[in-house]
Amino acid sequence: MRIGELARRTGVPTRMLRYYEEQDLLHPDRLANGYRDYPESAVHRVQQIRGLLDSGLTTEIIRNVVPFLNRPDEIHLHPDCLTAETAALLRGEADRIQARIDCMGRNLSAIRAYLAAVQPGAGDGPPA
Amino acid sequence: MRIGELARRTGVPTRMLRYYEEQDLLHPDRLANGYRDYPESAVHRVQQIRGLLDSGLTTEIIRNVVPFLNRPDEIHLHPDCLTAETAALLRGEADRIQARIDCMGRNLSAIRAYLAAVQPGAGDGPPA
DNA sequence: TTGAACCTTCACATCAATGTGAAGGCAAGC
DNA sequence: GCTTGCCTTCACATTGATGTGAAGGTTCAA
Numbered sequence: 001m002r003i004g005e006l007a008r009r010t011g012v013p014t015r016m017l018r019y020y021e022e023q024d025l026l027h028p029d030r031l032a033n034g035y036r037d038y039p040e041s042a043v044h045r046v047q048q049i050r051g052l053l054d055s056g057l058t059t060e061i062i063r064n065v066v067p068f069l070n071r072p073d074e075i076h077l078h079p080d081c082l083t084a085e086t087a088a089l090l091r092g093e094a095d096r097i098q099a100r101i102d103c104m105g106r107n108l109s110a111i112r113a114y115l116a117a118v119q120p121g122a123g124d125g126p127p128a
Numbered sequence: 129m130r131i132g133e134l135a136r137r138t139g140v141p142t143r144m145l146r147y148y149e150e151q152d153l154l155h156p157d158r159l160a161n162g163y164r165d166y167p168e169s170a171v172h173r174v175q176q177i178r179g180l181l182d183s184g185l186t187t188e189i190i191r192n193v194v195p196f197l198n199r200p201d202e203i204h205l206h207p208d209c210l211t212a213e214t215a216a217l218l219r220g221e222a223d224r225i226q227a228r229i230d231c232m233g234r235n236l237s238a239i240r241a242y243l244a245a246v247q248p249g250a251g252d253g254p255p256a
Numbered sequence: 257t258t259g260a261a262c263c264t265t266c267a268c269a270t271c272a273a274t275g276t277g278a279a280g281g282c283a284a285g286c
Numbered sequence: 287g288c289t290t291g292c293c294t295t296c297a298c299a300t301t302g303a304t305g306t307g308a309a310g311g312t313t314c315a316a
Contacts, residue, residue: 004262014263015305033312035263051231056184058302068242069235090243097236103179104229107197111222114196118210132292142293143275161282163293186272 003028003036010046017046023059025049025066045069056100057093065093131156131164138174145174151187153177153194184228193221 007014020026028036052062135142148154156164180190
């Protein structure tokens with residue numbers, strides 16, 4: 001598909017899709033006329049990128065982890081290609097993501113606890 | 129304590145501590161000479177702010193939720209002070225934080241699954 | 257063949273978070 | 287008193303992710 005359709009289907013502006021390509025997060029083919037040509041899987045890929053970006057990761061980090069996020073049915077990288085350094089880097093990123101999740105989880109609990117204490121029964125479905 | 133000690137104890141530069149104050153995330157008292165005077169609890173508060181910032185939240189969002197993150201033993205806000213709008217806003221923020229947690233959790237799982245598939249036993253403790 | 261709706265690249269603007277440093281006031285010790 | 291180290295405010299620079307728009311090529315359909 002071309003860039004406009006991908007933008008429509010993901011809600012990500014074309015400007016950003018080109019930026020992600022510049023940052024080596026996407027690698028669309030080119031049609032004869034120079035237009036970018038994205039595979040169907042790009043929709044999922046873009047959603048992953050957006051989620052990671054929204055979660056505070058930089059494009060540099062995402063560039064490192066995104067090759068490993070493909071669906072299992074896509075064979076894309078042999079374990080042989082995974083150097084020890086890359087694996088360590090990946091584990092490091094995973095740990096940092098875990099720390100963020102933990103941090104947000106703690107704070108979220110505090111917020112929810114506060115809301116529950118102040119307005120019991122609100123937000124978790126009506127009591128009848 | 130003064131700003132220098134807080135910076136040392138949290139690892140956050142004084143520049144940022146002043147910025148967080150400007151953003152209404154911190155409200156230190158002032159000594160007679162104009163120096164900022166932080167309570168002991170500011171250490172924890174700053175760590176919360178850093179964690180949320182690292183998790184991709186903006187200072188605006190943090191400003192909205194941070195008053196409700198105090199320890200339960202600190203009575204700081206009567207339920208009366210919580211307008212319906214504030215509660216709704218808070219629930220909205222909570223939902224967005226939840227969405228981030230979910231998103232990061234999915235990506236984290238994918239990364240960990242990949243690592244586990246490629247290097248079973250690494251990172252989860254030695255097999256003996 | 258003209259116009260609309262795509263696409264291209266390029267460039268400059270913006271915004272939030274942060275770095276850096278100048279110019280100067282205050283406090284403690286020598 | 288002077289130096290040293292802390293603090294103050296102010297301002298300008300930078301970085302990463304974006305917005306915006308110009309100038310122009312390509313379909314396609316009326």
